[in-house]
Amino acid sequence: MSKFVIYKVISPLGYPVEIMTDGLPSKTTYAKLFENEATRIMKIEQTGAKVIKEVTRPLEATTQSQEKPCGTCGEKMELRSGVSKTGKAWKGWFCPKDKTHEPVWER
Numbered sequence: 001m002s003k004f005v006i007y008k009v010i011s012p013l014g015y016p017v018e019i020m021t022d023g024l025p026s027k028t029t030y031a032k033l034f035e036n037e038a039t040r041i042m043k044i045e046q047t048g049a050k051v052i053k054e055v056t057r058p059l060e061a062t063t064q065s066q067e068k069p070c071g072t073c074g075e076k077m078e079l080r081s082g083v084s085k086t087g088k089a090w091k092g093w094f095c096p097k098d099k100t101h102e103p104v105w106e107r
Contacts, residue, residue, distance in 0.1 A: 003024050003026065003030075004023055005033060005034070005040075006018050006021075007021075008052040009052065010049060010050045010052060012047065012048035012049055019044060021040060068093045070095040070097070070098075071101070072095065072102065073101060077093040077096070077103075078094050078095075078096050079091070079106075080094055091106040092104060092105040
């Protein structure tokens with residue numbers, strides 16, 4: 001699982017866009033992820049774009065889409081994670097409207 005950084009940018013034509021950095025291996029530390037941040041921002045701005053907020057959020061590769069619709073009702077699902085009673089980590093998307101709707105599990 002790789003790590004990414006997403007930058008919110010205003011394009012040279014004035015459109016708001018998000019730019020995702022190249023993925024770094026999962027064992028990369030967050031310090032390493034942000035190590036070349038000034039250089040990345042400079043390269044983005046050399047294209048004529050303007051970085052609005054330098055870094056909006058770190059993102060794991062498995063959660064590429066931050067919105068998932070419920071397969072039953074279409075409501076926007078919520079990402080939740082935790083640890084089971086047996087100590088196993090879990091992560092999944094859940095319908096906030098109805099707990100009986102099938103969750104979507106992250107692997």
